[in-house]
């Protein structure tokens with residue numbers, strides 16, 4: 001089964017390994033209930049895409065989702081974790097397998113040639129000094145999340 005890699009980024013809400021950015025821009029500055037609606041719609045779009053193409057979803061394991069899920073309040077959970085939790089929840093109800101991977105180095109590896117690039121960022125761009133590949137940093141990370149889920153990226 002192929003995998004759709006997801007990077008829940010800093011500049012965009014999420015990026016996937018197909019090269020799509022889920023950026024809700026100004027709308028995203030809303031908070032509370034409205035923010036949850038926006039984040040939920042991102043999670044739904046990702047799940048729908050994976051399901052319709054018969055793929056699993058790989059996410060970076062930044063925290064223990066089970067522990068956080070039992071938290072009485074959502075207020076203290078940042079938006080990145082919220083998107084992750086929505087994807088996990090929807091994965092269960094929609095029967096889309098979710099793979100949690102080690103996030104180590106997913107921003108540094110070049111997803112194209114496998115070079116470990118230490119000086120990789122030029123704004124939002126990832127630039128590989130070996131193969132000269134340039135792509136959005138979050139999309140490079142999402143591709144690496146996919147590769148890690150497929151055991152093709154060293155830990």
Ligand SMILES: [Zn+2]
Pocket residue numbers: 110111112113114115128129130131132133
């Ligand atoms: Zn490269």
